[in-house]
Amino acid sequence: MSTSLTPKQQRFLTFVRRYTLRNGHAPSYEEIMSALGFSSLGTVNWYVKTLTHNGYLDRSKGPNGKRALTLIGEPTAPARLPLLGLIAAGEPIEALENAESVDVPTPFAHPDNFVLKVKGYSMIEDHIEDGDYIIVRKTRTAESGQVVVALINGEATLKRYYPKTNGVELHPRNPDYPVIQVSRNDNFHIQGVVLYSFREY
């Protein structure tokens, strides 16, 4: 970016990026120190100060935040994910013939993620309207409380997922709508977990 990076600074940044990616949180100063072979925290601090000053790093929790290092800038290269199909409540998911793709915020770039476009107004109960896009992480399982894309007897739906001892409860994201009980007899499959939705402006 600004003053271009020296090789050692690159190395530093690369380490932070990798670590964050792998562990879900940023490294501590001490971890950086031993990973990069420094023998003083001061050195780590020097890098952080320099890189922050030049706009490559940021401390997401304000000063004194622990494990708060976050990369910024990076080239704003907007990531693209495949747009796999159209989803409408109560219908099967409609696949698209030619694989389009759409720009998404970089943090969501991941090989297991894909995008669906919402069709019709039948999902307003989930605060999701016609034309909206949802970013989905492909998975067969979900944690309780996550918003999932699921098929019940072939019909698509978008709900919060609550497994119960003898079946599954699906809550719409709008409390005014009824809870759906899925029994053992129903053909129920989770297609993925919704990470994010964005709207066409």
Added chain:
Amino acid sequence: MSTSLTPKQQRFLTFVRRYTLRNGHAPSYEEIMSALGFSSLGTVNWYVKTLTHNGYLDRSKGPNGKRALTLIGEPTAPARLPLLGLIAAGEPIEALENAESVDVPTPFAHPDNFVLKVKGYSMIEDHIEDGDYIIVRKTRTAESGQVVVALINGEATLKRYYPKTNGVELHPRNPDYPVIQVSRNDNFHIQGVVLYSFREY
């Protein structure tokens, strides 16, 4: 206060999630305590309080409810930032009447951040086109090399900021375009630092 989780807090949340998933109901404080190796209920309570406060947990049965811990929709929570106005090169920033707001990637949720929409094609030199949105952190100062939203004699611009001994240099993000020299006589104000830009789909 969208504080992010520390590793230990993650671990706590993960345990609650797993337990709930497997047993159909939430763990009691004591179960959490022994599972996570604490030797005091106070510790469990500390986590519950902290995580509840930060919006990761909820007590579904109100206060004093037993085994009432429930996770709150972790991934989705689409952050929204206010869309403060339109920016076009060479014009003042145009404020919007009704405060709209737009979905942004969660990491950018911060009270000091806001969004501007780019108008016209006069900023292509910065790789930013008509209709794009930029996320800006409100600040009067900037570090050398950061991309800033600035006003020069009332006219908006988007450039890399390089303070010099006797004035300021503004570099467009595209090296094919000329550098702007701001002198002491110019009326120069930084409005904020650009963190991110995203495009209309």
Added chain:
DNA sequence: TAATATACTCGTAAGTTTCTCGTAAGTATT
């Protein structure tokens, strides 16, 4: 070649925030 930045390193001593312990008391259930 000498002078001078620039990039980096070390050690150590604070300073903050996160996490833990213990103990005590409050609330619902049976």
Added chain:
DNA sequence: AATACTTACGAGAAACTTACGAGTATATTA
């Protein structure tokens, strides 16, 4: 009343980050 939990508080250890002072290489400039 006994049982099974949740809530509250104070004190402090642990885990991390910041600040400072000084020193060594490696390039840039004069």
